[in-house]
Amino acid sequence: MPLVSGATNLRKALEDPNGFVSAPGVYDGLSARMALAAGFDALYMTGAGTAASVHGQADLGICTLNDMRANAEMIANLSPSTPLIADADTGYGGPIMVARTTEQYARAGVAGFHIEDQVQTKRCGHLGGKQLVDTSTYITRIRAAVQARQRLDNDIVVIARTDALQSLGYEESVARLRAARDAGADVGFLEGISSREMAAQAVRDLAPWPLLLNMVEHGSTPAISAGEAKALGFRMIIFPFATIGPALTAMREGLETLRRTGLPGLDPSLTPQMLFRVCGLDESVRLDAEAGGGAFEGGVDLQKE
Numbered sequence: 487m488p489l490v491s492g493a494t495n496l497r498k499a500l501e502d503p504n505g506f507v508s509a510p511g512v513y514d515g516l517s518a519r520m521a522l523a524a525g526f527d528a529l530y531m532t533g534a535g536t537a538a539s540v541h542g543q544a545d546l547g548i549c550t551l552n553d554m555r556a557n558a559e560m561i562a563n564l565s566p567s568t569p570l571i572a573d574a575d576t577g578y579g580g581p582i583m584v585a586r587t588t589e590q591y592a593r594a595g596v597a598g599f600h601i602e603d604q605v606q607t608k609r610c611g612h613l614g615g616k617q618l619v620d621t622s623t624y625i626t627r628i629r630a631a632v633q634a635r636q637r638l639d640n641d642i643v644v645i646a647r648t649d650a651l652q653s654l655g656y657e658e659s660v661a662r663l664r665a666a667r668d669a670g671a672d673v674g675f676l677e678g679i680s681s682r683e684m685a686a687q688a689v690r691d692l693a694p695w696p697l698l699l700n701m702v703e704h705g706s707t708p709a710i711s712a713g714e715a716k717a718l719g720f721r722m723i724i725f726p727f728a729t730i731g732p733a734l735t736a737m738r739e740g741l742e743t744l745r746r747t748g749l750p751g752l753d754p755s756l757t758p759q760m761l762f763r764v765c766g767l768d769e770s771v772r773l774d775a776e777a778g779g780g781a782f783e784g785g786v787d788l789q790k791e
């Protein structure tokens with residue numbers, strides 16, 4: 487059977503009135519493998535997590551299109567039918583760059599991406615002091631993305647994000663999202679929703695246009711679960727820090743143990759084989775055998791004495 491792309495699957499989920507997409511944030515190959523193994527049927531590539539893991543930097547517009555596309559391409563191709571929604575920040579420039587971003591993300595196998603209305607020197611949506619471009623510059627970004635998708639005849643989903651809530655308020659943010667919808671964006675994303683009432687209101691004000699909820703715990707948005715978001719009428723939810731958060735805590739604790747005791751003190755189940763199995767070891771061994779290679783005839787497990 488021919489492979490159905492992640493983009494086509496994401497579009498199908500949006501076309502189904504009962505479809506709901508819940509995507510944990512992933513930031514590298516291992517976190518993506520873990521999310522897939524946990525049974526999630528969509529992934530979100532966080533820009534904040536990409537900046538932190540690729541460059542060891544804060545979410546301040548440091549990642550370039552090349553950084554983001556390379557990370558997204560690697561993640562999307564671990565499971566090409568599983569939709570990967572990827573952060574595309576401001577689109578990385580004017581309309582020409584937004585079109586390139588759309589084309590490169592589509593060819594990389596990304597299923598959907600969000601473009602926002604912050605200035606190029608952007609910051610995480612849950613930090614104070616954000617600056618915006620005007621509505622017409624924002625809509626030019628959205629139009630460039632929509633037109634690029636149409637030229638490619640690709641199912642990639644264009645998600646319009648606005649960061650206007652913090653400085654311009656709710657009404658202006660909804661007006662920006664309506665303008666993005668009218669320019670052809672498939673989904674709306676009101677960044678930094680600050681109450682349950684506002685979440686419900688946004689769904690009502692923009693219905694039947696599908697909305698995405700960005701669930702950053704301990705940021706501007708109250709804790710709204712996937713189930714609650716669905717009941718409120720959202721069609722997608724992303725959890726940007728779902729893997730990088732626990733990873734950070736676990737690394738801090740593990741390193742503290744190593745510093746204190748002189749050994750990492752890992753769980754006995756954490757063998758090299760186990761780590762590599764998470765990353766497709768058995769599939770690689772099978773592939774080698776099917777091609778007639780003999781590299782793994784003896785297996786990869788250590789012989790017990």
Ligand SMILES: C[C@](O)(C(=O)O)[C@H](CC(=O)O)C(=O)O
Nearest residue numbers: 532533534610611612702726
């Ligand atoms: C969604 C987001 O763009 C991301 O990079 O994951 C961030 C998340 C964060 O840094 O809190 C955002 O909301 O701006």
